[in-house]
């Protein structure tokens with residue numbers, strides 16, 4: 001891709017740095033399905049320690065971590081409670097239904113944030129007509145909620161309530177480390193509120209591949225069994241696990257830079273009378289495009305023609321994500337281009353044709 005392109009589609013677009021490549025090349029490996037891959041084992045121990053859990057298991061993707069959590073917590077005919085914009089419900093092909101025979105019950109949050117009052121009274125009585133309510137899933141930071149950091153006290157209330165009802169509590173923490181960076185609340189304190197937590201190494205942390213599921217030892221033993229069933233057991237996996245370990249060692253402290261860069265974009269967006277910004281807590285920026293401009297797909301196509309890549313996440317919404325591979329200067333430039341596109345579209349000036357809508 002030409003260096004002039006500024007890619008703000010996702011924090012998954014980062015490429016491994018030279019240091020990360022060197023760590024991958026040097027990684028000691030073994031067959032992690034027969035017995036153990038030492039680099040993967042090291043990563044799993046580092047992750048468990050970081051998250052304050054007994055054990056962790058490396059997974060090929062965040063979706064697999066989440067779906068294996070569903071699988072170990074629920075049986076066919078069970079339901080889980082979640083926010084209606086969450087990743088597990090929207091972006092994993094309903095795998096909980098396809099693979100585990102589980103249903104989801106959704107509740108509308110405010111930028112992805114639920115309250116305990118919405119959940120109280122929703123646990124179904126056990127009788128032969130009803131599905132069994134087994135689990136609550138939360139997401140932190142919340143992707144569709146514009147990278148919102150869940151308020152810690154609210155999460156604690158929901159967790160306390162869930163546990164008092166005998167429910168399992170799972171966190172989709174694909175971007176938990178962004179929540180840690182923004183809140184100053186340590187990862188293990190957040191994770192203490194959950195039985196299991198998934199995190200992604202391939203988002204803000206900048207590894208090319210991978211996720212982990214952490215939790216009590218016996219749950220992770222179960223997760224290992226189901227990872228094999230789901231086709232996610234990997235052999236000399238240290239080649240990629242070492243990239244994730246490198247990311248934990250080198251890319252956590254710098255997440256605040258992504259958040260500062262997001263504020264550069266947020267400031268630009270908020271300057272335009274045609275764009276309405278949602279509050280920006282971390283590295284995700286979501287804004288609404290006024291109807292006068294013709295919709296988000298047109299806006300995204302116009303940005304692309306001027307060298308800025310983004311996603312239209314609904315007919316009226318644009319999402320931008322900052323990451324390891326965009327600089328403050330590029331965010332400044334992208335911000336200027338965004339304001340200019342809004343002005344041009346409002347004045348009826350269009351350079352690009354919409355090829356496809358991404359939502």
Ligand SMILES: *Cc1c(COP(=O)(O)O)cnc(C)c1O
Nearest residue numbers: 061062063064087139143172174
């Ligand atoms: C990216 C993401 C995942 C996992 O995605 P994969 O592409 O399967 O790794 C899970 N939850 C959230 C909130 C995400 O943003």
